[in-house]
Amino acid sequence: MARPTMAQDIERRVKELILERRLGPGDPLPTESELMDLFDAGRVSVREALKALQAMHVVEIRRGFGTFVGSLSLSPLVEGLAFRAAVRHGRGEPGLLELMKVREALEVGLVGAVTAGVPAEDLAVLRALVARMESEARGGRVARTTDRAFHLALYASLGNHLLSEVLDAFWAAMDRVREDRDDGHQDPAVTCAQHHEIVEALAAADGERAVRAMRTHFDGIRHRLERPSGLVPMPGAAPDSAQR
Numbered sequence: 001m002a003r004p005t006m007a008q009d010i011e012r013r014v015k016e017l018i019l020e021r022r023l024g025p026g027d028p029l030p031t032e033s034e035l036m037d038l039f040d041a042g043r044v045s046v047r048e049a050l051k052a053l054q055a056m057h058v059v060e061i062r063r064g065f066g067t068f069v070g071s072l073s074l075s076p077l078v079e080g081l082a083f084r085a086a087v088r089h090g091r092g093e094p095g096l097l098e099l100m101k102v103r104e105a106l107e108v109g110l111v112g113a114v115t116a117g118v119p120a121e122d123l124a125v126l127r128a129l130v131a132r133m134e135s136e137a138r139g140g141r142v143a144r145t146t147d148r149a150f151h152l153a154l155y156a157s158l159g160n161h162l163l164s165e166v167l168d169a170f171w172a173a174m175d176r177v178r179e180d181r182d183d184g185h186q187d188p189a190v191t192c193a194q195h196h197e198i199v200e201a202l203a204a205a206d207g208e209r210a211v212r213a214m215r216t217h218f219d220g221i222r223h224r225l226e227r228p229s230g231l232v233p234m235p236g237a238a239p240d241s242a243q244r
Contacts, residue, residue: 010039010049015058018069029059029067074169081173089177096177097225103170104218110155110163111198111214112207118157125153126199133195137188144175150195154202186220194220 004012014029017038023029030038035046050067053059057070081099088095129150133142148171152164194217201210 006041006045007048007052010035010041010045011053013039014049014053018058023069025069025071027069029069031066074165078169078172078176081169082176085173085177094225096174097222099170099174099177100218100221100225103167103174104215104222106167106170107151107154108211108214108218110158111202111210114155114157115202115205115207115210117205118202122153122157123199123203125156126150126202129153130192130195130199133188133192137192140188142188142191147191147195148175154198186224190220 014035017023017029029035032043032046032050035041035050036043039046050059050061054061054070056076057073060068060070062068085095085099088098129146132146133150136142136146148168151171152168155163155167194213197213198210198217201207201213
């Protein structure tokens with residue numbers, strides 16, 4: 001295994017510093033000169049490390065103001081997932097389908113836990129989103145943003161911020177890959193019915209029913225994504241182009 005470079009070592013030590021000082025997003029970090037003294041390192045290595053950490057949203061460099069703890073968002077994860085799926089799709093592999101299956105595993109595993117007690121206000125939000133879907137369906141298509149909002153609201157009662165971020169990361173990655181790809185789009189009436197059934201299962205506090213409803217929902221998505229080659233054909237592509 002190759003030894004870490006000086007810049008990589010500084011990256012590690014900056015992360016340790018953030019943990020040791022219990023810093024959070026927006027908190028100031030030592031200046032570039034202070035980091036050089038603290039780590040006994042050169043300016044080039046410190047700058048290289050900070051730029052790498054900025055790309056990961058660990059730090060934020062504000063020119064003229066200094067360096068601060070970054071947003072710690074999962075954007076780099078989204079980019080990585082989307083790029084990986086796009087590359088695999090281009091090589092004739094089921095990258096988008098794999099993303100969907102990970103999402104399915106998360107949501108099917110979680111929806112049963114949600115039924116333990118969904119507050120009335122959360123049910124009201126979910127029902128309002130289903131009503132919006134029904135309104136959009138009358139126009140011919142349920143918006144992905146509405147579908148995405150439903151699935152995020154579904155787990156609000158768990159109070160797990162990281163879970164929400166991870167689920168949304170998979171949504172964002174799938175959307176990024178699907179921008180230029182056609183998955184056939186499910187019948188909007190079916191989409192509405194499936195989401196309505198999920199809400200009613202939650203309202204009845206019926207975990208088994210909620211799991212069945214969620215599996216049925218993902219069955220529809222999977223059937224649209226699966227092809228003999230496991231691919232989603234590119235719009236306008238020749239019938240056998242996905243077989244390459």
